[in-house]
Amino acid sequence: MRKIFKKKLPHMLLSATLVAGILSGCAGGSESGNGGSGDGDVIKIGANLELSGPVASYGQSIGKGVDLAVEEINKDGGIDGKKIEVVKIDNKSDAAEATNAAIKLTSQEKVTAIIGAATSGNSVAQVQIADDNKTVLLTPSGTSPNVTVGTNNKVNEFIFRTCFIDPFQGTVAANFAAKELKVKNAAIFADSASDYAKGLAASFKETFEKAGGKVVAQEAYVAKDTDFRSTLTRIKAANPEFVFIPGYYEEVGLIIKQAREMGITAPFMGGDGWDSPKLVELAGADALNNTFITNHYSSEDPDEKIQKFVAAFKAKNKDQAPDAFNALGYDSVYLLADAIKRAGSTDSTKIKDALAETNNLALVSGNFTIDENHNPIKSATVLEYKGGKQVFKTKINP
Amino acid sequence: MEWIQQLVNGISLGSIYALIALGYTMVYGIIKLINFAHGEVFMIGAFIGFYAIGGWGLSFVPALLLAMAVCAIIGVVIERVAYKRLRNATRIAALITAIGVSLFIQYGVIYIRGAQPEAYPNVLPSKTFEIFGVNISSQSLLILSVSIILMIILQFIVHRTKMGKAMRAVSFDAEAARLMGINVDRTISFTFAIGSALAGAAGVIFGTYYTKIDPLMGVIPGLKAFVAAVLGGIGIIPGAMVGGLVLGVVETVVSAFGYSLWRDAAAFIILILILIFKPSGLFGKNTREKV
Known part of the structure; x- marks a missing residue:
């Protein structure tokens, strides 16, 4: 008995593994079959986001915005009767992973368009893949100009963005200073180690001088x-x-603190690089009074469309007020949905053309018109710090 | 008036450099080792002060004393663990070990609490006095006076106490000091303790004055203090003080002329020039090498 068992055991194991192999093969086959057959009545959109890693909070916020928008659109019957299906992939806040995710989304999942990534670097990492596979790529918050315009100064055909670009914030700040605060002269104190700050400083100077300052x-x-x-x-x-x-909050916080101590009482202003709770800790709430930042949107904006979005978001996310990334993720889906509707098909080339023709589309973060460099022309929001809190000040149109 | 204001700015910055430079110079004076981990002791001092003030609600002076005490212990531990066994090794081996210790502490702290910066709690009343159109904050006055008090205490220890006498003797000739019955190991440990305590104090002062602290904050002030120590003549205590103040004022003057981006470069150009033209420093005597 014992001998027989010993003899038979290897055979049993072998046949067991064979059976398991066949079964798993079958399962794999049926799965891919499902994916193929479902293509007709759903529109697949990829989300290539930073769901983990150092900038995970950006990616997760965008993801929440995307989810809310997709839920709303599907509840209203989808786009031309087709429901949207989102395929989310975590790029781990890493450029190489973002490229891999883009390959997977375009070649395996065969998505109609990709939303992502949150940062400029991880978006640039996908540009080649998206252009080669003729898949529309829409970055919600990659603000660097070179996402949509390549190094050869040629516009990347299939790449778009939902946010405004860096230098635009400088323009907005200059207009705000010249027209709202009515100041005649200004000083610039910029971080010379970052392209972001240099871009803002240059466009501020140009616009401010043009306005007579x-x-x-x-x-x-x-x-x-x-x-x-x-x-x-x-x-x-x-x-x-x-x-x-x-500049960024780490240095700006110290600059504002030291400047106020030295008795500089003039208003200060900066871009979205200031936007961190750490800024208030570093500078102190008192020193921050009479300072302003430009941002994509504010949840306190009385605009009806924004308040509707805020209410819907709060209902879904435990009463948490949506931040700029939530809003941009939300807008990305609607921007894309609008283009797909106007294109009347899921053909990438048609969607891309429709996106480029977007004109005065009213969304949460402003009225979108896409320019020839695939950047949206839309309003920016100016926030004021009062007692350490950001308060909605005004909206500046370009 | 702008110039007086800039001078005040420079002296405040310089007194922090001077406090760190003192530790460098004392350690170099006694075992001819440039202790690159000194900037990290400064960083640890800043963090101890931060947790003491923010976490336990201590006020400025107790936090300062606590940071000094803990840093003194850390300095002695570093010396006992890393440098003591290399006392008879080549100087380059000890120097490389010092760099290793420095990196170990930096990344050890990052491993424990992460790399994100921290904002120092506001512990001192910040009032601004205006004297002849010059704005002097009460903080910079306090920092300057704390620095000066610490330097006076140091002078007293080195020149008026038995331990100070032992330090000077070991610095002059360790072998002869040992023959005279001085406990050389204990004297060296004591030197590390005092130097590290000063670095810890500088860390707390830096935190309250500049608000932002992070695990890599010791690198640049450490290097600048090293420049200050060389400028004054490494191994000479008054040299480190003067070197620190001069460096602070020079950096401020460079910025004041509108070359703020050249500020760090100016500090290191000074280091190069001193090493070429007067390697023994402003206060150093030229000693002839005996053949």
């Missing part, structure tokens, strides 16, 4: 500096009525 001092610092007092002393001596500080 004068830039009385232009100074620079390097990221990671901690002592700005000597340069601020120079700025104070120039006596500006307004100081534009494009």
